[in-house]
Amino acid sequence: MIVGEWVDQREILNSVMESICLEVPILAWPMMADQHLNARMVVEEIKIGLRVQTCDGSVRGFVKSEGLKKMVKDLMEGERGKEVRKKVMEVGKAAKAAMAEDGSSWRTMDELIDDVKY
Template identity: 50%
Template sequence: MWVVKPKQLQFIGPGFKERVKGRGIVVTEWVDQMEILKHEIVCGFLSHCGWNSMLESMCAGVAVLAMPLMAEQHLNARIVVEEIGMGLRLWPRGRVARGVVGAEEVAKMVVELMEGEGGKRVRKRVKEVGESAYGAMKEGGSSSTMLDSLIDHVCGARMHSMA
């Protein structure tokens, strides 16, 4: 599944939708990314590395093909690939930080993610990370507890300022 904005269709080339018919789908309307990532058939996620997408990948236990485009996405990609170890990096031609990622690089890295040793390593790691992230978010987990604490603190401060 490839989710693109309607105005981005021009960048995937003429006839792409027809060429993938029966093996894939191009979607141009809004989708619930988390629901897609949680689907049992999803094994990898080509992402620009916005932090929300990275958190959703972690929670869903889905490995990332990191293709950052701008702003903090480059830092997020580095964290996800080099620090957390739950993804592989797609590099533009010439391995510069910003530039065009060629189709050959995407094809090579998709195969690596699905069948290669690097892919096996990151899929194992993302399952571990996913279990930890899910545990932190569920009721009684560290993230849930801290959010409850923050809400209590803010509401308590608000009540004191109203008195």
């Protein structure tokens, strides 16, 4: 799905979290604002996705259908895609463990609530 208008950033970040928790690799196609930073985080930092390549190799260049097709194929069948799929499974398991009852996120939320309460 391609969204042509402005999208609430929380929804973007939530969809990244949903992808991680469901162990689904991401094909990042940043177009404006801080989407480039989000793509860098997903591709270079966490390594759970691939970035769509532009025609001229620039960050803000055009993407042709052949390039998009190549990246989808690479993500689904290629060696880089294999690494990304393996990594997103690891990260997804860790994220689910953190959010489970008594996981690190659960405990941190409890601590925050306790701090606010008192």
